[in-house]
Amino acid sequence: MNIFFEIHKDIPREGPGDNASTKKAFQSLEGLPKQPAILDIGCGPGMQTLKLARNTNGKIVALDMHQPFLDRLQQSVNDEKLSHKVEVMKGSMFSLEDYFKESSFDVIWSEGAIFIMGFEHGVNSWFPFVKKGGFIALSELTWLKPKRPKEINDFWAKNYPGMKTVEENLQLVENARYELIDHFTLPESSWWDHYYGPLEKRVAMLREEHKNSDEWQGKLDESLREIEMYRKYSEYYGYVFYIMQKI
Numbered sequence: 001m002n003i004f005f006e007i008h009k010d011i012p013r014e015g016p017g018d019n020a021s022t023k024k025a026f027q028s029l030e031g032l033p034k035q036p037a038i039l040d041i042g043c044g045p046g047m048q049t050l051k052l053a054r055n056t057n058g059k060i061v062a063l064d065m066h067q068p069f070l071d072r073l074q075q076s077v078n079d080e081k082l083s084h085k086v087e088v089m090k091g092s093m094f095s096l097e098d099y100f101k102e103s104s105f106d107v108i109w110s111e112g113a114i115f116i117m118g119f120e121h122g123v124n125s126w127f128p129f130v131k132k133g134g135f136i137a138l139s140e141l142t143w144l145k146p147k148r149p150k151e152i153n154d155f156w157a158k159n160y161p162g163m164k165t166v167e168e169n170l171q172l173v174e175n176a177r178y179e180l181i182d183h184f185t186l187p188e189s190s191w192w193d194h195y196y197g198p199l200e201k202r203v204a205m206l207r208e209e210h211k212n213s214d215e216w217q218g219k220l221d222e223s224l225r226e227i228e229m230y231r232k233y234s235e236y237y238g239y240v241f242y243i244m245q246k247i
Helices: 002-007 019-027 047-054 067-079 093-098 119-125 150-159 166-175 189-209 214-233
Strands: 037-041 059-064 086-090 105-111 130-143 178-185 237-246
Touching: 002 189, 002 214, 019 047, 019 130, 019 178, 019 237, 037 047, 047 059, 047 067, 047 086, 047 105, 059 067, 067 086, 093 119, 119 130, 119 166, 130 166, 130 178, 150 214, 166 178, 166 237, 189 214, 189 237
Parallel strands: 037 059, 037 105, 059 086, 105 130
Antiparallel strands: 130 237, 178 237
């Protein structure tokens, strides 16, 4: 994990996403109070946290387990003078009950992080912490086509066996007693501009820096293979935003 975090250090995001998609998803949340309580789960370095803070008068709790990400976000919050809107907090998405009372939030937000729990487990275990009529908005790695080439199917069967189709995830939303508000696929640019593009540059730098370490070279190869898989098979999978309301 130390090598993973070092590879991902200082890149803008920890997964595909972009400010336009964050704004689009947030604008679909109709009927929010003037100062909504928002929990951003698995916030990482917090690009989406900052975008939310600029688009709401509410208070955001940004939750993550990796302290260096939280430190980066806190510095950005300070630089943009948003400390009255954003509280940076270290904590686990698996145990929200340790930090929050039930029905604490008007919105639970999570971009590219629910895979850590799995989609079904996440939307069910977070349900109690959303107020009635509140929302969960999250992005999740999703199959876009029911049939895929063997190479990419095998790759994700190994790396994220819980990955589902859009239709399967929509059924899980319904089973978990939410009403679906919207869903949309993130553009391919959201993979490259703030994630894979910066990651490729960092891999190149680290490959030279650790040229005598077989362990490092193997981990760097894994990062590049993931990037090449998307470059080759992007029509078959993507990140999908799912916006749902607790009814």
